[in-house]
Amino acid sequence: MSATSSAIQSTLVENRVFEPSAATVAAARIPGMEAYQALCAEAEQDFEGFWAKRAREHLSWHKPFTQTLDSSNAPFFKWFQDGELNASYNCLDRHIGTPVENKTAIIFEADGGEVTHVSYKELLAKVSQFANVLKSKGVQKGDRVVIYMPMTVEGVIAMQACARIGATHSVVFGGFSAKALEERINDAGAVAVVTANYQMRGGKELPLKAIVDEAITQGDCKTVRNVIVFQRTPTAVNMVEGRDSFMHEEMAAQSDVCPAEIVGAEHPLFVLYTSGSTGKPKGVQHSTGGYLLWAKMTMDWTFDLKDSDIFWCTADIGWITGHSYVAYGPLAAGATQIIFEGVPTYPNASRFWQMIEKHKCTIFYTAPTAIRSLIKACDSDEKLHPKSFDLSSLRILGSVGEPINPEAWMWYYKNIGGERCPIVDTFWQTETGGHMITPLPGATPLVPGSCTLPLPGITTAIVDEMGNDVPNGSGGILVVKKPWPSMIRTIWGDPERFKKSYFPEELKGYYLAGDGAVRSEDRGYFRITGRIDDVLNVSGHRMGTMEIESALVAKTDLVAEAAVVGRPDDLTGEAIVAFVVLKGQVPTGEDAKKLANELRNWVAKEIGPIAKPKEIRFGENLPKTRSGKIMRRLLRSLAKGEAVTQDTSTLENPHILDQLAQSN
Numbered sequence: 001m002s003a004t005s006s007a008i009q010s011t012l013v014e015n016r017v018f019e020p021s022a023a024t025v026a027a028a029r030i031p032g033m034e035a036y037q038a039l040c041a042e043a044e045q046d047f048e049g050f051w052a053k054r055a056r057e058h059l060s061w062h063k064p065f066t067q068t069l070d071s072s073n074a075p076f077f078k079w080f081q082d083g084e085l086n087a088s089y090n091c092l093d094r095h096i097g098t099p100v101e102n103k104t105a106i107i108f109e110a111d112g113g114e115v116t117h118v119s120y121k122e123l124l125a126k127v128s129q130f131a132n133v134l135k136s137k138g139v140q141k142g143d144r145v146v147i148y149m150p151m152t153v154e155g156v157i158a159m160q161a162c163a164r165i166g167a168t169h170s171v172v173f174g175g176f177s178a179k180a181l182e183e184r185i186n187d188a189g190a191v192a193v194v195t196a197n198y199q200m201r202g203g204k205e206l207p208l209k210a211i212v213d214e215a216i217t218q219g220d221c222k223t224v225r226n227v228i229v230f231q232r233t234p235t236a237v238n239m240v241e242g243r244d245s246f247m248h249e250e251m252a253a254q255s256d257v258c259p260a261e262i263v264g265a266e267h268p269l270f271v272l273y274t275s276g277s278t279g280k281p282k283g284v285q286h287s288t289g290g291y292l293l294w295a296k297m298t299m300d301w302t303f304d305l306k307d308s309d310i311f312w313c314t315a316d317i318g319w320i321t322g323h324s325y326v327a328y329g330p331l332a333a334g335a336t337q338i339i340f341e342g343v344p345t346y347p348n349a350s351r352f353w354q355m356i357e358k359h360k361c362t363i364f365y366t367a368p369t370a371i372r373s374l375i376k377a378c379d380s381d382e383k384l385h386p387k388s389f390d391l392s393s394l395r396i397l398g399s400v401g402e403p404i405n406p407e408a409w410m411w412y413y414k415n416i417g418g419e420r421c422p423i424v425d426t427f428w429q430t431e432t433g434g435h436m437i438t439p440l441p442g443a444t445p446l447v448p449g450s451c452t453l454p455l456p457g458i459t460t461a462i463v464d465e466m467g468n469d470v471p472n473g474s475g476g477i478l479v480v481k482k483p484w485p486s487m488i489r490t491i492w493g494d495p496e497r498f499k500k501s502y503f504p505e506e507l508k509g510y511y512l513a514g515d516g517a518v519r520s521e522d523r524g525y526f527r528i529t530g531r532i533d534d535v536l537n538v539s540g541h542r543m544g545t546m547e548i549e550s551a552l553v554a555k556t557d558l559v560a561e562a563a564v565v566g567r568p569d570d571l572t573g574e575a576i577v578a579f580v581v582l583k584g585q586v587p588t589g590e591d592a593k594k595l596a597n598e599l600r601n602w603v604a605k606e607i608g609p610i611a612k613p614k615e616i617r618f619g620e621n622l623p624k625t626r627s628g629k630i631m632r633r634l635l636r637s638l639a640k641g642e643a644v645t646q647d648t649s650t651l652e653n654p655h656i657l658d659q660l661a662q663s664n
C-alpha cells in the first residue's frame, strides 16, 4: 500500500488515501473496485437471487430452501425459511473428510502463556461429547442455555454444543455482575447454566461459579435445573448436590459421537443481550441459516480469508464480535484461529505483539480502545514497542466496535501493519449479526477513520428524520433500506419493542441502526459520527445511560435522582459521567470522594465493572425544564467542561449549573 499523503494530522476532513498494492489486489477474493461494484450490481439486479446463490454455495443444507426471503410479516423477515440445517454441522462435520479435518481449528493461549492446539476433528469430538452431556441433562431443542465462561476452548465448545442439539444459547460476558446475570437468566428462561469455577485474567483468579450461585439464589431463577462447571483452576468451589456437576467428569462419561439436530433456517441460534435506550437490556435474537451465512461470507470477503491464514479476533465470546468472528465465522470457514484467554497488558503491554510473532498471526482484528491503550503503554518503552517484534506474518488488520480516530489508525497502520497491511474498519452491531460497512482489503482505497462502503447486498443509507436521503456531506441517520440474512429477528419475548426500536414508522420501513453518519462528498465513504440514542460506547462496549441511571437510583438509601451522559475520552472513546442528587446534603471534599467511590462500586455490583462511571458529580438537583424534563444537552456540556452556551431560558433552576460544573 502507498500513502498519497502520509503526514500525521487530525482534521475533520481526512485527505489521506491508501490504495491497495497491486499484489494485494491480484491475490484477493474480491480483486479491485470493479469486482466490488460488479457484486453490488448483481445484488441490485436480483436481490434474492444474489443471496440464494451464496446460501447454497457457502452452507450445507440438509433440506434445501425453496423460498429466499419472506417479507409477508415485515419487519419480521424470514430468510431461507423452509430450508433445514445445523450450525455446528456447518462449522465442524462439514470439514470432515476434507483436508481441513486435521487442520488446527484453535490455537489456545492461556493467560499464563500455556499453548494448546485443537484440530477440527478433535473439536468435533469434544463438541459432540458436551452435546451429549447437555442431552443427558434433558436439554432439548429450543431450550435456552446461559453460558457464563472465560475465553477458552471450552467456551466455544459450550456454544457449539448448544447449536448441535438445537438449544438456543445466551452468552453472558464474564465481567457482568450477579444481578445482570440473573436478569438475563430469567428473561431467557434458561434451563441450564454453563460456567467455570474461576477465570484467569492478568494472573488473577476471578470467580465465576460463585457469581452464578449468587444470581440463581438471589434472582430465584426457577427455570435453571443444572449448572455445569468447567474446572479452569484447581481451586474448589461450592457445588450444589443434584444441580451442579463438572464438565470434564460429565464429558468423560459420554460418547464423542452426537448427530447434529437438524433445525429450520429461522430456528433461534442464540439470544445475546445488549444495551438499548431503556433500562432493560434487549435480548437480540438471531437465526441459524441467515446468521451463519453472513458470518461465513464476511470471513471470506472482509478478511479475504485464505487456507493458510492464522486468524485472531481478540473479542470475548460474551460480545457479538466473539460470536461471529470466534465461535462461528472462523469455524464455518475452516480457518485456524487464535483464542486468547488473558488481557493485552499482562505480563506486559507487548503481549499482543509477542503472540502475533509466536503464532505467526496473519489477520489481526481488535478494538480501537485496545490500540489506544497500547500506544500509550508501548510508545515510551523500546522493549514493549511493536518494532521490537517480528510482525511480518501479518497481512490484514481489522478494527471493530467504535470509531477509530485517525491518529490511532495511523499508528496501527505503521507500527503493526508495517505500512503493508490494509486496515478493515468494520462497522456493525449486535443486531446486524455481521459486518455491514467495511473496506475490502483487495479493493477499497482506505481513508483513516472511515469505514468506507457497505458490503455487496447491504443497503445502508443516510436519511433525515422522515426517511428521505440526504446528500453526501450532510450528516443524518444511518439506516439499512433492505433486509439482510443475518439481521436481528426479534427481541426475545418482546416483538413490540423490536418493531418500535428498529423499524419506526416514519422511516419508511428502513432498519434504524441508532447511529449518526455522514458520507464524504468525493467518494461517498461513510463515517460514523456516534450514537443518536441514549446509548454510550465505552471502550467499544455498549452501555445504556438509563441502565446506569436505574442502577444508581436502586441505591435507595442514598440516591434520590441520577442522570448519566457520555463525554469524549481519549482512551476509551467515551467516558461515563453521572450527575447524582443525594437524599441528604450535597457532599463536598473528602465526603464527596468517598460517596462517589461507594456509588461506583455499587454500579459495578449492579451491572459490572465496565459500567462504573468515570466521574460522579453531586448537586442538589438536576437541570430541568419547567415541565420537569432533565436537560441532558446541558449535562453533556457540563461533563465536557464546556461553558454552557445553549439556551437556558426554559430552565427551571439555572443556579444548579454552577454546582454541577464542579468536579469532585
Ligand code: WTA
Pocket: 274, 319, 320, 321, 399, 400, 401, 402, 403, 404, 425, 426, 427, 428, 429, 430, 431, 451, 513, 514, 515, 528, 530, 531, 537, 540, 541, 542
Ligand atoms: C459502534 C459491535 C464506528 C456503533 C460490533 C454501533 C462502530 C455500536 C464501529 C454497536 C465502527 C461498531 N466504527 N462505530 N467500525 N463498529 N461501532 O452492538 O455505535 O457492541 O452502533 O456491536 O458500536 O455495538 P455492538
